Amino acid sequence: MKDMENKDNNFEPRIVAFVCNWCTYAGADLAGTSRIKYAPNVRIVRFPCTGRIDFMLLLKAFGSGADGIIVSGCHPNDCHYTSGNFHARRRWIVFRNLLDFLGIDVNRITFSWVSAAEGAKWADIVNETVDKIRKLGPYTEYRRAKDYTEEAKQYE
Amino acid sequence: MKRYIIEKSKVNEWLKQIIKSTERVLAPVKDGEKVYFRPITSPQETDYDSVTTTESAKETVFPRTETLFRFKTEGKDTTLSEVSAESYPQTVLWRARPCDAVGFLPLDAIFNWDYKDNIYNLRRAKLTIVSFSCNTSDSCCFCTSVGGGPGNTEGTDILVTLLNDERALAEVVTEKGEKLISLCPTLFKAVESDEGKSSALAKIPSRFTSEQVQEHLKNAFDSSIWKQQSARCIGCGACAFVCPTCACFDIQDDKCGRDGKRIRCWDSCGFSLFTKHTSGYNPRPEQSMRWRQRLLHKFSYMPDRIKVLGCTGCGRCSRACPVDMNIAEHLYSIANYNHEK
Amino acid sequence: MSNLEETARSLFKEEKVNLIIGFEEGSRHPRPFFCTSTDDIPKLILDKRCHNNTAVYLTKKDLLGTGLVGIVATLRVLKSALQLSLENQINEGQFIFIAGEDASDVQVLKDKASIQSYVDAHPEIPDSKVEERLHHIESMSREDRWAFWKNELSKCIRCYACRAACPLCYCERCVAEVNCPQWIDPWAAPLSNMEWQVNRAMHMAGRCTGCGACYEACPLDLPINLLTKELSSEISEDFGKGISGNVLSSFNPADKENFFK
Numbered sequence: 001m002k003d004m005e006n007k008d009n010n011f012e013p014r015i016v017a018f019v020c021n022w023c024t025y026a027g028a029d030l031a032g033t034s035r036i037k038y039a040p041n042v043r044i045v046r047f048p049c050t051g052r053i054d055f056m057l058l059l060k061a062f063g064s065g066a067d068g069i070i071v072s073g074c075h076p077n078d079c080h081y082t083s084g085n086f087h088a089r090r091r092w093i094v095f096r097n098l099l100d101f102l103g104i105d106v107n108r109i110t111f112s113w114v115s116a117a118e119g120a121k122w123a124d125i126v127n128e129t130v131d132k133i134r135k136l137g138p139y140t141e142y143r144r145a146k147d148y149t150e151e152a153k154q155y156e
Numbered sequence: 157m158k159r160y161i162i163e164k165s166k167v168n169e170w171l172k173q174i175i176k177s178t179e180r181v182l183a184p185v186k187d188g189e190k191v192y193f194r195p196i197t198s199p200q201e202t203d204y205d206s207v208t209t210t211e212s213a214k215e216t217v218f219p220r221t222e223t224l225f226r227f228k229t230e231g232k233d234t235t236l237s238e239v240s241a242e243s244y245p246q247t248v249l250w251r252a253r254p255c256d257a258v259g260f261l262p263l264d265a266i267f268n269w270d271y272k273d274n275i276y277n278l279r280r281a282k283l284t285i286v287s288f289s290c291n292t293s294d295s296c297c298f299c300t301s302v303g304g305g306p307g308n309t310e311g312t313d314i315l316v317t318l319l320n321d322e323r324a325l326a327e328v329v330t331e332k333g334e335k336l337i338s339l340c341p342t343l344f345k346a347v348e349s350d351e352g353k354s355s356a357l358a359k360i361p362s363r364f365t366s367e368q369v370q371e372h373l374k375n376a377f378d379s380s381i382w383k384q385q386s387a388r389c390i391g392c393g394a395c396a397f398v399c400p401t402c403a404c405f406d407i408q409d410d411k412c413g414r415d416g417k418r419i420r421c422w423d424s425c426g427f428s429l430f431t432k433h434t435s436g437y438n439p440r441p442e443q444s445m446r447w448r449q450r451l452l453h454k455f456s457y458m459p460d461r462i463k464v465l466g467c468t469g470c471g472r473c474s475r476a477c478p479v480d481m482n483i484a485e486h487l488y489s490i491a492n493y494n495h496e497k
Numbered sequence: 498m499s500n501l502e503e504t505a506r507s508l509f510k511e512e513k514v515n516l517i518i519g520f521e522e523g524s525r526h527p528r529p530f531f532c533t534s535t536d537d538i539p540k541l542i543l544d545k546r547c548h549n550n551t552a553v554y555l556t557k558k559d560l561l562g563t564g565l566v567g568i569v570a571t572l573r574v575l576k577s578a579l580q581l582s583l584e585n586q587i588n589e590g591q592f593i594f595i596a597g598e599d600a601s602d603v604q605v606l607k608d609k610a611s612i613q614s615y616v617d618a619h620p621e622i623p624d625s626k627v628e629e630r631l632h633h634i635e636s637m638s639r640e641d642r643w644a645f646w647k648n649e650l651s652k653c654i655r656c657y658a659c660r661a662a663c664p665l666c667y668c669e670r671c672v673a674e675v676n677c678p679q680w681i682d683p684w685a686a687p688l689s690n691m692e693w694q695v696n697r698a699m700h701m702a703g704r705c706t707g708c709g710a711c712y713e714a715c716p717l718d719l720p721i722n723l724l725t726k727e728l729s730s731e732i733s734e735d736f737g738k739g740i741s742g743n744v745l746s747s748f749n750p751a752d753k754e755n756f757f758k
Contacts, residue, residue: 393654
C-alpha cells in the first residue's frame with residue numbers, strides 16, 4: 001500500500017467514513033446540495049444504521065490503508081430504527097477501551113452524531129478529522145504488523 | 157561418520173564463525189519461562205539450560221505461514237510469480253536436540269511422498285542442523301520408547317556431545333556438517349573412538365516400544381480406549397503445532413481486491429471442523445475419533461505407508477497440552493490394553 | 498459439610514449419577530478427570546492446585562451422555578456455570594455441583610439460587626500478579642503498548658487453546674472458522690493474531706468471569722487474560738455490575754460517553 005507521501009512530506013490522509021443512511025448520509029448530501037466545500041479525502045460507506053457497523057470493519061479499514069476513520073449516525077433518541085444507535089454507542093464505548101489498551105491510536109477515529117439537517121456539521125467533522133490525521137501522519141505502524149515472518153521478499 | 161574433539165571453551169568461537177558466514181543462525185533463546193528458536197547475532201544469546209525448546213524446529217522448513225506464490229490480475233490476464241529461491245535464507249539450526257533432528261525425517265517423507273514439494277525441499281537443502289546430545293531430560297521425554305535416544309545422530313548434520321571433562325565431541329554425519337567444521341579447522345582434532353560419549357548422556361528408561369504400540373493398534377479401531385483417553389481433550393491445536401512432525405496445513409488467499417498471495421498455514425486434525433465436508437457431513441464429529449486419528453496416523457498409518465514413525469518422543473505435546481494429555485502415558489496404556497473388551 | 502469421596506459415592510448411589518467430572522493427579526499437576534464408576538472415585542482429588550475450569554465440559558453434549566452429571570466445582574467453575582445458565586446453555590437440574598476448594602470440605606448444590614448464594618458468600622480475591630501486570634501496561638505510552646502487544650501476539654500460533662479452554666466459547670462454528678466473509682485471516686501473523694484476540698475479547702465483553710483459563714491454556718504463556726480482564730473492569734465501571742442481559746446485547750438510553758462529537 002503506497003502512502004501518499006511525497007518528498008515534501010505533504011501527505012494526504014485517506015479517511016473512511018462509516019455512516020448511517022438516514023441521518024449522517026443525508027447530512028452529507030445536504031452539505032453537497034448546499035455547495036459547502038470540504039476536504040475530499042473521505043470515502044463514505046453507507047449503512048442502514050450505525051447499529052449495523054461491525055467493529056471489525058474499523059480494523060479492516062486501518063489494515064487496508066485508511067489513516068483515519070469517521071463513524072457517524074443519528075443523535076440518541078432519533079434513530080430511524082429506534083434503538084440501533086444505542087446499541088452502537090455501547091459497542092463503541094467497549095471497543096474504544098479495548099483499542100486503547102492494545103495501543104491502537106484511538107485519536108484516529110472520530111465518532112459523531114450528525115443529523116440530516118447538519119450539513120455544515122458534517123463538513124466541519126470531515127475537515128477537523130483530515131487536519132488531525134494530517135498532523136498524526138500515515139498509520140503505517142499498524143499495517144506493518146501484517147507481515148508474517150516468512151513473507152517472501154523476492155518474487156520471480 | 158567422522159569424529160572430532162573440540163575444547164568446550166572454543167565452541168563459542170566456532171559459533172561466532174558460523175554466525176559470520178551464515179545468513180541466519182537459529183538457536184534456543186529464553187523468553188520469560190519459554191524457550192524459542194530465534195535468530196542470534198552473538199553466541200551469548202544461546203540458552204543451554206533448557207531441556208528443549210517450547211516449539212519445534214519445523215518452522216525452518218515448514219513455517220507457520222508462508223507464501224506459495226503471488227498473483228496479479230489485470231483485466232482478463234492473471235500473472236503468477238513464484239517465490240524466488242533467494243528468499244529462503246541459508247540457515248544453521250544450533251543446539252537442536254536429537255529428537256528435533258530425527259523429526260525432519262517424517263517431514264522429508266511427507267513432503268516428498270507423491271508430490272515433491274519444491275518449496276519445502278529448497279528450505280531443507282539450505283538448512284544445516286547442529287544438534288547437542290541431552291545430558292538431562294524431564295518427565296515428558298520418551299525418545300527411547302520410539303527408537304530414539306539422547307545421543308542419536310539420525311537426521312542431523314553434526315551431533316555435539318558435551319563430555320564430562322573440558323572437551324566436546326562433534327560427530328559429523330553429512331557433507332553439510334563437514335562444511336561447518338571446515339570454517340574453523342584448527343579448533344577440531346579428528347578422533348577414532350566416541351570418547352566415552354554414553355557416560356555424558358541422560359538416562360531415559362524406555363516405557364514401551366513403538367513395535368508394541370503398532371501391534372496393539374492393529375485391532376484397536378473400535379476399542380473403547382479412545383473415548384476414555386480423549387474425554388478431557390478440549391480440541392485445540394496446541395499439540396499439533398508444537399510437534400516436530402505434524403505437517404497438516406491449510407491453503408488460503410491473502411488478497412486485496414484481485415491481487416494477492418496464496419498462503420500455506422498450519423492446521424490441526426484436532427479441530428472439530430478439520431474434516432467437515434462442504435456437504436455438511438463430518439466423518440470425525442467426536443473428539444474421540446479425532447484423538448484416535450492422531451495416534452493411528454503417527455503410529456500406524458505413517459509407518460505402514462511412508463515407512464517412518466510420526467513421533468520423536470520429544471514430549472512437547474504433553475508439555476503444551478492444557479489438560480495434560482500425556483502422550484507417553486496414553487501410548488503405554490494402548491500397549492498394555494486389551495482392546496477386545 | 499462432608500468430604501469429596503463420601504459425596505461422590507452418595508451421588509452415584511442415591512442420585513443415580515452416571516458421571517462425575519472432577520480432577521485427578523496428572524503428570525506434573527492436577528488435570529480434569531471423568532469418573533464413570535465407583536471404582537474410580539478414590540482418584541478424585543480437590544485442592545488449590547486444581548486450576549482447570551471444568552465448566553468447559555458442561556456444553557459438550559457428546560461427553561455428558563444421558564442422565565444426571567455431577568461436577569466437582571471450584572469457585573471459577575461455579576461462576577462460569579452461572580453465566581452459562583444466564584445464556585440458556587445449561588438448565589437447572591441438569592447438573593449436581595459438588596462445590597468446594599478442598600476435598601475435605603464440599604457441599605452439594607443443585608439449583609441456581611444456592612449456587613448464586615455460594616458465589617456471593619465467597620468473594621473473589623483479586624490476583625495481585627494480574628493486577629500488577631494490568632497496571633504496568635495501562636501506564637505505558639500508546640506506542641509502548643502497541644509494541645508490547647505486537648511482540649506478544651507475533652508469537653501466537655493460532656492453536657485456539659484459549660478458545661477451547663474457555664467455558665463461554667461454546668459456538669459450534671467460531672467466527673474465525675467462517676470464510677464467507679473471512680473476517681479473521683486464519684494464518685498466524687501479528688495483525689491477524691491481534692484481530693483474533695480483539696474478536697475474542699469483544700465476544701467475551703461483559704461475559705468473562707475472569708477465571709484465567711485462556712492464559713493457563715496458552716502453550717506460549719501469552720497474557721491474553723489481560724485483554725478480557727481489562728474489558729471486564731472497564732465495563733463494570735462504565736455500565737455497573739449486574740446489568741440484566743449481556744452488555745452488548747442490551748442498551749440503556751442513559752449510557753454516558755465523552756468522545757462523541
